Amino acid sequence: MFTKDELKKYAETLWWGLSTARTKPYQPGDFVLLRFDPDALPLAEAMFDLLMDKGINPIPRQNLSAPMEVSFYGKGNDDQLTAVASGDREFVGGLNGLISLIAPASLTHLQNIDSKRIGQAAVARKFMRDIMEKREQSGDFGWTLCIYPTPALAEAAKLSMADFKAQVVKACYLDDGNPPARWNEIFAEAEKVKAWLNALSIEHLRIQSKDTDLIVVPGEQRRWLGVSGHNIPSFEIFLSPDWRGTEGVYYADQPSFRSGNFVEGVRLTFEKGVAVKTEAKTGGDFVAKQLTLDEGANRLGEFSLTDRRFSKINAFMANTLFDENFGGPQGNCHVAVGASYADTFSGDQSTLDEARKKELGFNDSALHWDLVNTQQKTVTATLKGGEELVIYADGEFRYE
Numbered sequence: 001m002f003t004k005d006e007l008k009k010y011a012e013t014l015w016w017g018l019s020t021a022r023t024k025p026y027q028p029g030d031f032v033l034l035r036f037d038p039d040a041l042p043l044a045e046a047m048f049d050l051l052m053d054k055g056i057n058p059i060p061r062q063n064l065s066a067p068m069e070v071s072f073y074g075k076g077n078d079d080q081l082t083a084v085a086s087g088d089r090e091f092v093g094g095l096n097g098l099i100s101l102i103a104p105a106s107l108t109h110l111q112n113i114d115s116k117r118i119g120q121a122a123v124a125r126k127f128m129r130d131i132m133e134k135r136e137q138s139g140d141f142g143w144t145l146c147i148y149p150t151p152a153l154a155e156a157a158k159l160s161m162a163d164f165k166a167q168v169v170k171a172c173y174l175d176d177g178n179p180p181a182r183w184n185e186i187f188a189e190a191e192k193v194k195a196w197l198n199a200l201s202i203e204h205l206r207i208q209s210k211d212t213d214l215i216v217v218p219g220e221q222r223r224w225l226g227v228s229g230h231n232i233p234s235f236e237i238f239l240s241p242d243w244r245g246t247e248g249v250y251y252a253d254q255p256s257f258r259s260g261n262f263v264e265g266v267r268l269t270f271e272k273g274v275a276v277k278t279e280a281k282t283g284g285d286f287v288a289k290q291l292t293l294d295e296g297a298n299r300l301g302e303f304s305l306t307d308r309r310f311s312k313i314n315a316f317m318a319n320t321l322f323d324e325n326f327g328g329p330q331g332n333c334h335v336a337v338g339a340s341y342a343d344t345f346s347g348d349q350s351t352l353d354e355a356r357k358k359e360l361g362f363n364d365s366a367l368h369w370d371l372v373n374t375q376q377k378t379v380t381a382t383l384k385g386g387e388e389l390v391i392y393a394d395g396e397f398r399y400e
Helices: 006-021 038-053 066-075 078-082 088-092 115-122 126-137 150-157 162-170 177-197 286-291 354-360
Strands: 031-036 057-062 095-104 142-147 202-209 215-218 238-240 247-252 257-258 261-263 268-269 272-281 300-306 332-338 368-373 379-383 390-391
Touching: 006 038, 006 095, 006 177, 031 038, 038 095, 066 115, 078 115, 088 126, 115 126, 115 286, 126 142, 142 300, 150 162, 150 215, 177 238, 247 368, 257 368, 261 286, 268 379, 272 286, 300 368
Parallel strands: 031 057, 031 095, 095 142
Antiparallel strands: 202 215, 202 379, 215 247, 238 300, 247 268, 257 261, 268 272, 300 332, 332 368, 379 390
């Protein structure tokens, strides 16, 4: 699939992402979990080799194969679904980094499994994500992820393997002589956008497209983030809003695959921060179940915009990592129902405990599901003094 040189460049790009995502520099002797799907083994090997060169202690862990997932979620009883191995809490608490290599051999193998069972297992393991989040807030942990092309992804995206790989190569700048240097340029340009947005005193945002008319309230002590190294590729600029202020209708024209289910044409109607109505052209029952996973599953955890000038992605890729960064002719916006990102808090991260999160309207959930709108849109900010300012139109941020 990839040449040796491309694999090396991909690994170097992931190291850039991991290093950029953590506020403290990595040191020899740090422990980094290298989690990968079976089909991503070639990239895992290249990544392992690079980590060894850096003096890092890589901990390789292969994810469950598709048949293993069917067995686990299909046959597991309640005790098996929620069992956590002894030492897992301590293991996660000692990690300095996580690299995830996503290479699904199937996107539909779980379609006949009750999504509640998948959610039950996720809820039982949410504490691990909470531990990593707290360590990230203190600067002791960083993470990044990417996808590795597979026939299942290419088929779902209705692309040939060659075309699918070409999207990955150009999106991640693997055809550049020095991909990390190119990412530094994107990072610098994104810093200008974030500085401009963070200087605005925004009361609320109104997102308008053919099928969307949504109010999002950024909330107090928020900051816009993006191109942070967490995702490769990543061109989005996002924040976690105060979920309580969400009002109106959001429509995701881009389809998505989740937990073995294909979903298309999702329409969510929000009142007083809660999605009170869910609809979909395809997969409506699944959408409704997902949004009842837990108390926070039907609230907003993220709002994001991608500038078409940043992203070279111009095809549906059947994977959220790429689809939420879609550039195309009109860029994209996406919202995520479920968990918020604590690092969008603009104050002292060490003070952001659960009580403070609740007070500020940061949503909490075991779910985080990105839903993408690629329609032509206008995003208007109403500033705290009452002035209205268009911050995004025709796929581009309106910054100087």
